[in-house]
Amino acid sequence: MTTSWQPVTVxxxxxxxxxxxxxLAAGEAGLDQEVRSIEVVSTLASAExxxxxxxxxxxxxxTELVVLDMMLSAVRAAGxxxxxxxxxxxxxxxxxxxxxxxxxxxxxxxxxxxxxxxxQLDRVVHAPELVRADVLSQLGRHLRRRxxxxxxxxxTLARMLSGQxxxxxxxxxxxxxxxxxxxxxxxxxxxxxTFPGAADGREGDLVxxxxxxxxxxxxxxxxxxxxxxxxxxxxTTAEQAAVLAASAVxxxxxxxxxxxxxxGRERSDLLSELLKKPNHPSRDLAESGLKLxxxxxxxxxxxxxxxxxxxxxxxxxxxVLNAALGEQGLxxxxxxxxxxxxxxxxxxxxxxxxxxGDVVKPLRAALNSLSGExxxxxxxxxxxxxxxxxxxxxxxxRQACLLAGTGARSVxxxxxxxxxxxxxxxxxxxxESFQTYARQILKPxxxxxxxxxxxxxxxxxxxxxxxSSTAARLGIHRNTVAERIARVxxxxxVNLALPDHRLVVQLACRTLRFSDRQAS
Amino acid sequence: xxxxxxxxxxxxxxxxxxxxxxxGGGTGTELVDPILRRALREHGPVQVVQPxxxxxxxxxxxxxxxxxxxxxxxxxxxxxxxVRAVRGVEQHTGVTVQAVVGVAMTGIxxxxxxxxxxxxxxxxxDADGTGxxxxxxxxxxxxxxxxxxxxxxxxxxxxxxxxVDGVNSADAESVIRLxxxxxxxxxxxxWRPLSMDEITKGMLVGSYSRAAEMGRLLxxxxxxxxxxxxxxxxxxxxxxxEVPRRHLGQSTTGTVVVEHSxxxxxxxxxxxxxxxxxxxxxxxxxxxxxxxxxxxxxxxGRCITAERVRYGLWVExxxxxxxxxxxxxxxxxxxxxxxxxxxxxxxxLERAAA
Numbered sequence: 001m002t003t004s005w006q007p008v009t010v011x012x013x014x015x016x017x018x019x020x021x022x023x024l025a026a027g028e029a030g031l032d033q034e035v036r037s038i039e040v041v042s043t044l045a046s047a048e049x050x051x052x053x054x055x056x057x058x059x060x061x062x063t064e065l066v067v068l069d070m071m072l073s074a075v076r077a078a079g080x081x082x083x084x085x086x087x088x089x090x091x092x093x094x095x096x097x098x099x100x101x102x103x104x105x106x107x108x109x110x111x112x113x114x115x116x117x118x119x120q121l122d123r124v125v126h127a128p129e130l131v132r133a134d135v136l137s138q139l140g141r142h143l144r145r146r147x148x149x150x151x152x153x154x155x156t157l158a159r160m161l162s163g164q165x166x167x168x169x170x171x172x173x174x175x176x177x178x179x180x181x182x183x184x185x186x187x188x189x190x191x192x193x194t195f196p197g198a199a200d201g202r203e204g205d206l207v208x209x210x211x212x213x214x215x216x217x218x219x220x221x222x223x224x225x226x227x228x229x230x231x232x233x234x235x236t237t238a239e240q241a242a243v244l245a246a247s248a249v250x251x252x253x254x255x256x257x258x259x260x261x262x263x264g265r266e267r268s269d270l271l272s273e274l275l276k277k278p279n280h281p282s283r284d285l286a287e288s289g290l291k292l293x294x295x296x297x298x299x300x301x302x303x304x305x306x307x308x309x310x311x312x313x314x315x316x317x318x319x320v321l322n323a324a325l326g327e328q329g330l331x332x333x334x335x336x337x338x339x340x341x342x343x344x345x346x347x348x349x350x351x352x353x354x355x356x357g358d359v360v361k362p363l364r365a366a367l368n369s370l371s372g373e374x375x376x377x378x379x380x381x382x383x384x385x386x387x388x389x390x391x392x393x394x395x396x397x398r399q400a401c402l403l404a405g406t407g408a409r410s411v412x413x414x415x416x417x418x419x420x421x422x423x424x425x426x427x428x429x430x431x432e433s434f435q436t437y438a439r440q441i442l443k444p445x446x447x448x449x450x451x452x453x454x455x456x457x458x459x460x461x462x463x464x465x466x467x468s469s470t471a472a473r474l475g476i477h478r479n480t481v482a483e484r485i486a487r488v489x490x491x492x493x494v495n496l497a498l499p500d501h502r503l504v505v506q507l508a509c510r511t512l513r514f515s516d517r518q519a520s
Numbered sequence: 521x522x523x524x525x526x527x528x529x530x531x532x533x534x535x536x537x538x539x540x541x542x543x544g545g546g547t548g549t550e551l552v553d554p555i556l557r558r559a560l561r562e563h564g565p566v567q568v569v570q571p572x573x574x575x576x577x578x579x580x581x582x583x584x585x586x587x588x589x590x591x592x593x594x595x596x597x598x599x600x601x602x603v604r605a606v607r608g609v610e611q612h613t614g615v616t617v618q619a620v621v622g623v624a625m626t627g628i629x630x631x632x633x634x635x636x637x638x639x640x641x642x643x644x645x646d647a648d649g650t651g652x653x654x655x656x657x658x659x660x661x662x663x664x665x666x667x668x669x670x671x672x673x674x675x676x677x678x679x680x681x682x683x684v685d686g687v688n689s690a691d692a693e694s695v696i697r698l699x700x701x702x703x704x705x706x707x708x709x710x711w712r713p714l715s716m717d718e719i720t721k722g723m724l725v726g727s728y729s730r731a732a733e734m735g736r737l738l739x740x741x742x743x744x745x746x747x748x749x750x751x752x753x754x755x756x757x758x759x760x761x762e763v764p765r766r767h768l769g770q771s772t773t774g775t776v777v778v779e780h781s782x783x784x785x786x787x788x789x790x791x792x793x794x795x796x797x798x799x800x801x802x803x804x805x806x807x808x809x810x811x812x813x814x815x816x817x818x819x820x821g822r823c824i825t826a827e828r829v830r831y832g833l834w835v836e837x838x839x840x841x842x843x844x845x846x847x848x849x850x851x852x853x854x855x856x857x858x859x860x861x862x863x864x865x866x867x868x869l870e871r872a873a874a
Contacts, residue, residue, distance in 0.1 A: 044863045067863055069789050073803025089764035093777045094789035098802050101785065 052079025306340030531735025544627015587706025601708030
């Protein structure tokens with residue numbers, strides 16, 4: 001591999017093939033420029049269109065070479081790195097002076113057939129491309145032979161390119177291979193791209209190739225290759241090799257996702273079966289659970305999680321959530337349920353009542369660590385025994401989770417035990433949707449400015465529908481109470497003798513008082 | 521109408537060399553100037569007239585010389601060649617000419633019509649067919665206008681007369697060039713007499729007046745006058761450091777490299793084929809044909825021909841815009857850079873790199 005590091009320069013070509021004995025007329029400063037191709041020109045038009053990095057061989061001719069100076073400046077403007085010309089009257093001081101000024105080597109050689117000279121030099125210049133073909137075919141063989149994991153792919157790539165290779169997450173975290181320093185905003189452009197190496201020559205180019213499973217959601221990972229300083233041809237080799245390796249990594253990632261999705265589906269199917277008949281799990285069900293590492297017997301503590309907003313990329317969220325829980329020692333069998341996820345911890349003995357901090361604390365830490373990615377809430381159930389206990393604790397967890405995310409409360413993780421009745425009600429009152437509903441129910445009274453009627457009906461319901469108690473509480477006559485209640489019933493079109501009606505109106509009154517209090 | 525006298529000879533001579541852009545007979549007009557002076561002394565001044573100043577039916581005979589100016593050095597102008605050629609054309613066509621007209625305002629070619637006019641005692645029509653140096657007789661505005669110049673008569677010093685008829689001007693030129701060795705290297709020539717209408721349509725009118733004025737300005741070293749009147753621009757001043765030459769057919773082809781007198785890393789490259797045709801600096805066109813490129817000796821202000829330019833001369837390179845007729849498509853086809861084999865498009869002097 002070491003030969004490939006040598007860029008082919010004008011200086012190297014000077015002593016080779018048809019340029020043996022060539023004389024450098026001017027432009028010594030440019031001798032170490034890299035030659036990327038050999039071009040033969042005979043007209044000014046062909047001189048203007050040589051590719052950058054070309055060493056130009058001028059076809060000898062009577063009329064063409066009299067404009068040698070124009071050709072020199074044209075090929076240099078196009079990015080040529082050298083000019084080979086035969087000796088003759090066209091080669092005058094103005095041409096050598098110009099080549100010197102342009103820093104472009106002007107080689108005077110003896111040749112009859114410019115095409116033959118170009119062919120000879122071309123073979124030398126394209127040697128790196130032969131090396132490239134070799135690298136790519138070797139890499140292809142390696143990738144076909146084995147490597148289902150990215151690690152060995154990265155190792156092979158790094159070894160063949162004499163550089164460092166790493167697999168990087170879209171936020172820049174190293175997933176496998178070497179840790180590489182990325183420039184600011186390096187992963188903004190979602191297409192393969194290359195950063196030129198530092199000017200001081202300590203480091204070479206940095207090649208970045210995205211690993212994309214779903215074209216719509218952008219790169220899932222990045223394959224990064226840090227090259228040592230070297231010629232441009234080698235960077236091209238690295239870019240092509242990295243694309244090849246990235247496709248192998250893409251295959252691996254796709255396989256992994258497919259397995260993950262299949263397993264996830266199996267889990268949620270199995271869990272719904274279990275929860276459907278928790279008392280009598282069938283033998284099949286129990287065996288399938290065991291296969292997934294689920295212990296039916298023992299004490300389960302259920303956890304339910306859900307996003308506060310519906311997630312745009314659920315698959316990705318599942319992955320990062322799993323990873324975050326794993327970091328807190330809560331990893332395991334995350335099961336997708338409805339809009340959220342469930343999992344549980346199983347212990348041989350009944351956990352002590354005081355031990356629910358053991359779940360809540362790491363859970364909170366895991367959710368906090370994800371706050372950059374998504375806002376999640378979680379609920380935790382009580383420890384419950386056996387398969388039927390699993391269903392109960394998960395139901396409790398789900399309830400706790402629902403409450404954890406509602407209203408004015410900012411609790412991210414709620415334990416079912418922490419939720420008393422008052423709290424439950426307070427949570428209800430603070431629900432925006434319920435407040436709207438309450439206002440709707442009491443609207444006829446509000447619209448008329450009947451605050452007195454609202455106060456009366458509220459007191460009446462708080463005092464178990466007793467007109468005398470209400471009258472005593474409000475300091476008014478009993479008949480007045482009865483008359484006001486009748487008006488309320490007529491205005492709201494309800495019958496407070498019916499328990500359902502009573503409940504709705506009472507809840508509405510309380511909710512509005514709660515929101516008034518909140519507002520003040 | 522004005523009179524061309526002996527006092528006008530130096531100005532015409534200088535202008536003929538300037539407009540010759542390095543050509544015009546190799547050694548310059550020094551060989552014919554004494555003959556012109558003698559003719560003016562013997563026959564009196566020449567009337568220089570505008571085409572409209574003569575009766576419309578008048579005929580003017582275009583005269584000049586063809587061949588090598590270098591040979592003329594060895595075998596000088598005998599004096600009667602042009603008159604004999606004019607008589608030959610008159611005899612062949614059966615007409616009598618009332619005036620003489622120039623063919624090309626370059627070197628000896630510019631002077632010969634004045635000599636002929638003096639010797640014939642005829643007025644000189646103030647016109648020519650090039651306004652600058654050319655390599656071929658077909659490179660004229662007459663060719664552009666589709667005006668043929670045959671029949672033509674050619675005469676050499678030993679009395680040989682050659683009459684060419686039945687072919688067009690370009691073929692007549694081929695015939696006479698092939699006959700040159702037999703005729704002794706050069707010949708005087710007279711073409712088919714032209715009507716005033718043909719001259720107005722097919723030639724550059726005012727050439728001799730213009731040349732006399734330019735010659736005076738050049739003699740006075742009045743660069744500002746030349747710039748104001750004729751758009752002349754100094755391209756470069758410096759020392760000739762290289763003059764590689766090669767011979768391509770009839771012409772002296774080569775390159776002149778001038779190193780700048782103050783900025784030593786600057787060099788001007790001039791390509792020549794008998795005339796100076798292209799001037800480049802750093803691969804960029806500074807001036808090219810059909811615009812005029814002239815090389816003047818710095819100390820004397822004299823024009824230096826392409827044949828005489830040599831290493832070590834301190835020179836000033838001057839460029840002058842050509843007549844607009846040459847900048848047309850037809851003009852560039854005859855006298856553009858590509859007509860000389862250069863792989864480049866014409867860049868007008870005014871737009872070329874300063």
